[in-house]
Amino acid sequence: MNFQRYTRPVRKVSHKPVMLGTFILASVLVSLAILTHQVFRNFKSVEEELFRLKQEQKASNNQNEQKHAIRKRTPSENLGSQNLTSQGTTYIRWGRRDCPNKDGTQLVYEGYAGGSFYSHVGGGSDFLCLHSDPTYTPGRYIGGVQGPAYVYGVEYRDSSARYRLFDLSLIEERVLQYQGVPCAVCFVRSPSKLMIPSRETCPDGWTIEYTGYIMTGGYKDTKHSSSHICVDKRPQVILGTQGNQYSNLCQIKMKFQRYTRPIRKVSHKPVMLGTFILASVLVSLAILTHQIFRNFKSVEEELFRLKQEQKVNNNQKEQKHAIKKRTPSENLGSPDLTNVGTTYIRWGRRDCPNKDGTQLVYEGYAGGSYYSHVGGGSDFLCLHSDPTYTPGRYIDGVQGPAYVYGVEYRDPSARYGLFDLSLIEEGALQYQGVPCAVCFVSSPSKLMIPSRETCPDGWTIEYTGYIMTGGYADTKHSSSHICVDDTPQANLGTQGSQSGAYLYVSEIRCGHNVPCEPYVSGREMTCVVCSYL
Known part of the structure; x- marks a missing residue:
């Protein structure tokens, strides 16, 4: 049997579309990478600046209301009129502006709960009770925002259903969510104090100061760990702080317009091949970068x-x-x-x-x-x-973690x-x-x-x-x-x-x-x- 080979002429395909497609794809990817890096660097500063301007405007509108939120006490009012004994200790009553009305317990000062911004990875982990009347001595501060460590106010964030567990009789709006958290530092004529989680009664010989719920930052929305505090089950709020005062996350949307011009019809296979090769290289680089980052x-x-x-x-x-x-x-x-x-x-x-x-x-x-x-x-x-270093109490070398x-x-x-x-x-x-x-x-x-x-x-x-x-x-x-x-x-x-x-x-x-x-x-x-x- 004789076999005869048949061929047909094919037109010559230019490599320019392959090079052009590869160049366009690489340019877009590089541009996206640069843009993402710039957005990441500038996002937090823009977010905080926008929020600061919004909050300063809101604070000025509520200025009179804020003055009534925490009334300044004289030193004699803060520590009471009685002479304290030589024994005593202090504790913070979270969620209240006053101390329990009982013998031996007196107010040192009242203020605002403070902590780190919810989206910051670093910063402070513990909550502070900020004094309601701070002092600013000339020469002891620098005006403006330098960073990189900040303290913000704290707000209740649970859903309204969760707050039904609390006694809201001291809150005019009967709403706790999104309101500011007050605090009070109390002095008690006792040699020791103790906070017991998951209990509502004290051991024999101890006296209840207040009861409440263990609260801390959320594991999803809060990007750093926070300390656990006992918030009074009959809480108060900072007046004039109702409404979410966390900063809003802005989404940056990019609009691309596609430009085309008539070109001669060519095969798409070279373009697809070039794109596949480039994508494979980029994936390999990403995997390699990830491994380097893990080992670095x-x-x-x-x-x-x-x-x-x-x-x-x-x-x-x-x-x-x-x-x-x-x-x-x-x-x-x-x-x-x-x-x-x-x-x-x-x-x-x-x-x-x-x-x-x-x-x-x-x-x-x-x-x-x-x-x-x-x-x-x-x-x-x-x-x-x-x-x-007692022998038998350590192991030499680095074990971690x-x-x-x-x-x-x-x-x-x-x-x-x-x-x-x-x-x-x-x-x-x-x-x-x-x-x-x-x-x-x-x-x-x-x-x-x-x-x-x-x-x-x-x-x-x-x-x-x-x-x-x-x-x-x-x-x-x-x-x-x-x-x-x-x-x-x-x-x-x-x-x-x-x-x-x-x-x-x-x-x-x-x-x-x-x-x-x-x-x-x-x-x-x-x-x-x-x-x-």
């Missing part, structure tokens, strides 16, 4: 650990002089301490205030979670300067002009390690008040400072708010960025359930630690 943190941590171990060895002698080891008798001073007292941490210092009744327990280094870790601890620790790193000051140098740097040899605070001291005071109670520099009548100042926490953008987990001394010290031998945990000065953002009178948006938050004597 572990490599970064290992390099950082090796670098730090080498630096610690080189600076060992200098570090010994940075924190002088004290004997137990030196730490606690006179061994005959009174049987009534409490402790507090003086952040940013290696010593305790030079005053009667206050003595050093130990000094050390501030510790916390690595700034880029999503999980880990949210609170800061005061690590002892002389740790103990939970670590504690040193803490460093991270604000720009301009912000640190607010601090008295006379105790720092270099005169620079940025990128230096943060020390700490645990102090014992012969007082039955201590108290930290945000946005104030003075203590109520009957209380004594231990130290003043600034509220600091992790940044909302670069710190990938929430951190607790701490009061750092305004005449700080630094850990010697730690100058220069060493990463670890970060600390920034916090600013108030009024309008978010915190009134813009007397609070001023963008001003740094001062603090005072008080003891009752």
